[in-house]
Every structure is written in C-alpha cells, then in structure tokens.
Amino acid sequence: MTAGTDARLLGLPPGDLTVTAGIGPRLVQSSDSHLPGAKDLPPAAHEAIAPSDRGGDLLLQICASDPLVPPVAAAALLARPGLRERWRQSGGRGPHVPVSDGQTAPRNVLGFVDGIIGPRTPAEQQRDLWLSGPAPVAGGTIAVVRRMVVDVARFAALPLAEQEAVFGRRRDTGIPLSGGAIADGPDLGAKTPDGRYLVPAAAHIRRAHANVVGAGLMLRRSYSIDTPAPGLLFVSFQNDLHTFTATLASMESADALLPFTTTTASGTFLILPGFDERRPLGSTLFPS
Numbered sequence: 048m049t050a051g052t053d054a055r056l057l058g059l060p061p062g063d064l065t066v067t068a069g070i071g072p073r074l075v076q077s078s079d080s081h082l083p084g085a086k087d088l089p090p091a092a093h094e095a096i097a098p099s100d101r102g103g104d105l106l107l108q109i110c111a112s113d114p115l116v117p118p119v120a121a122a123a124l125l126a127r128p129g130l131r132e133r134w135r136q137s138g139g140r141g142p143h144v145p146v147s148d149g150q151t152a153p154r155n156v157l158g159f160v161d162g163i164i165g166p167r168t169p170a171e172q173q174r175d176l177w178l179s180g181p182a183p184v185a186g187g188t189i190a191v192v193r194r195m196v197v198d199v200a201r202f203a204a205l206p207l208a209e210q211e212a213v214f215g216r217r218r219d220t221g222i223p224l225s226g227g228a229i230a231d232g233p234d235l236g237a238k239t240p241d242g243r244y245l246v247p248a249a250a251h252i253r254r255a256h257a258n259v260v261g262a263g264l265m266l267r268r269s270y271s272i273d274t275p276a277p278g279l280l281f282v283s284f285q286n287d288l289h290t291f292t293a294t295l296a297s298m299e300s301a302d303a304l305l306p307f308t309t310t311t312a313s314g315t316f317l318i319l320p321g322f323d324e325r326r327p328l329g330s331t332l333f334p335s
C-alpha cells in the first residue's frame with residue numbers, strides 16, 4: 048500500500064503514508080504473559096472512558112500528509128473477516144516550528160509548541176525508546192494512546208503569564224521560563240531574586256520531567272483533534288510502560304495542566320518489531 052501498488056488505495060498516490068501496527072495486552076499475554084506489552088494501563092484521575100473506548104487487540108496508526116489517504120487506507124485494512132473496529136480517532140499536526148538541527152515540533156490546541164523534549168540521540172533512543180529484548184519483541188516499543196479533551200475556553204481565558212506558568216515555557220518561542228533556547232530542557236533550580244521558582248512548582252514541564260519523575264524519556268508524538276471536542280490525541284512511545292504511568296502519577300499529584308483535561312479514550316500496545324518478506328509482521332511473537 049505504501050508503495051502505491053495496492054488497488055485498495057483507489058488510485059490515490061500514497062505519498063508519505065505509513066502504517067504502524069501494535070497489539071494490545073490480551074494478545075501479548077496469549078503469546079507470553081511475561082513479555083513487555085502484556086500489562087494494561089491502570090485507571091487514572093481525570094478520566095471518563097466508555098468501556099468501548101478503552102484498550103483493544105490491535106492498533107493501526109495510519110499517517111499521511113494528504114488527509115484523504117488515512118481513511119481510505121483504514122477502510123482497506125479493516126475490511127477483513129473477524130475484525131471489528133473498536134474506536135478510532137483522527138488528528139492532525141499543524142505547521143512545524145524549528146527546534147534544533149533537523150528537529151521540528153508543531154503547536155497544540157493551546158498554542159504551545161509540543162514535542163520538544165524526548166529521546167533524540169541514538170544513545171537515548173537505545174536506552175529509553177526501543178525494546179532490546181526478549182527476542183520476540185526486540186526492535187519494538189510500547190505505545191500509549193490517549194484521547195485528551197481539553198477545556199480550551201477556560202485555558203484561553205487565562206492571562207498569558209498564567210498560561211505560560213501552566214506549561215513552564217513561553218507560548219510564542221517555546222523557550223523554558225528558566226531561559227535558554229527552545230531545544231533546552233528547563234533549569235528546575237533557577238529562582239527569581241525573591242526566591243520563587245522560574246519554572247513553577249506545578250508547571251507541566253516540571254511535573255513531567257524525567258528527573259523529577261525518576262523514569263526514562265518518552266517519545267511524544269501527539270496530534271491535535273477537533274472532534275468529538277477540541278483536544279489532543281496524546282501518543283507516546285517508550286520501552287517501559289512504567290515511564291508513562293510514573294509520569295502520569297507525578298502529574299496527578301500537582302500538574303497545573305491536568306485539570307484542564309479529560310481523557311476519554313485510552314490504550315497501550317506493543318508496537319511490533321519491523322518485518323521483511325522472510326520475517327512477516329508479528330512472526331517473532333506468533334510463529335506460523
């Protein structure tokens with residue numbers, strides 16, 4: 048399909064179409080209950096999730112610059128006997144803001160640049176992003192997908208300085224309130240002459256900071272959504288589900304952003320290792 052030779056794309060040029068496939072905890076458990084990906088997400092605060100919008104056995108993340116391509120690809124991939132669609136969410140990424148050499152990030156529905164900090168170097172990606180083993184999952188990773196509806200009107204009513212205090216970064220430039228460049232992490236110890244933290248105690252980038260949480264980095268690649276309500280399709284990739292759950296727990300204890308959000312759909316999936324003709328997708332977990 049990505050090569051443009053599949054008739055089911057109805058003649059549309061695939062462009063930069065990608066399809067990322069993952070399997071849910073129930074299926075991972077049916078292969079080996081000790082594998083990463085076998086554990087589900089625990090319930091969390093600020094959630095209102097209908098049972099039908101939680102979890103699932105299969106994740107298909109379908110991305111393309113041409114917004115016409117994903118729904119057509121989805122229809123083709125879902126047209127299989129026995130496959131039932133559980134929940135879907137469309138989203139988009141706006142114009143990209145340059146962050147550092149070769150790295151960009153879009154703004155989110157609250158106007159802030161989103162997706163700056165994460166595992167960037169090969170060493171960080173090796174350490175925190177990719178699963179190095181056991182053998183059936185080596186080269187895969189763990190995805191967390193959450194539809195987070197955001198109270199945009201209440202946030203927008205705040206003065207700019209208070210909006211920036213919620214995140215801990217400047218809205219226009221993306222620079223941390225402690226200064227530096229956009230690609231920099233915050234200096235969490237920096238204080239004003241009268242002793243207040245430049246990055247407030249409840250700022251999102253403090254509560255979610257890997258050192259504050261005591262966990263690894265996650266690759267966040269989120270999408271802005273407009274239906275069923277404005278918000279964020281939060282997507283993170285990490286080689287340990289604990290990185291996500293510990294970050295969310297740290298946010299729940301104080302984060303100024305979380306009360307503006309309601310999570311209405313959620314799931315975690317083992318992203319399958321790459322494949323080729325000799326080693327089909329999923330064959331390391333489910334040998335034929």
Ligand code: HEM
Nearest residue numbers: 155159160161162163164195252255256257279294295308
């Ligand atoms: C509607 C929900 C959310 C919005 C709008 C949002 C937005 C942002 C923004 C604008 C930043 C600062 C720039 C950057 O580094 O990308 C940020 C940082 C971050 N967010 Fe979120 N976020 C949301 C939810 C979450 C959730 C649920 C988690 C994980 C449990 C999370 C984890 C992080 C992390 C780890 C950072 C980097 C912190 C640092 O080290 O500076 N975010 N987020």
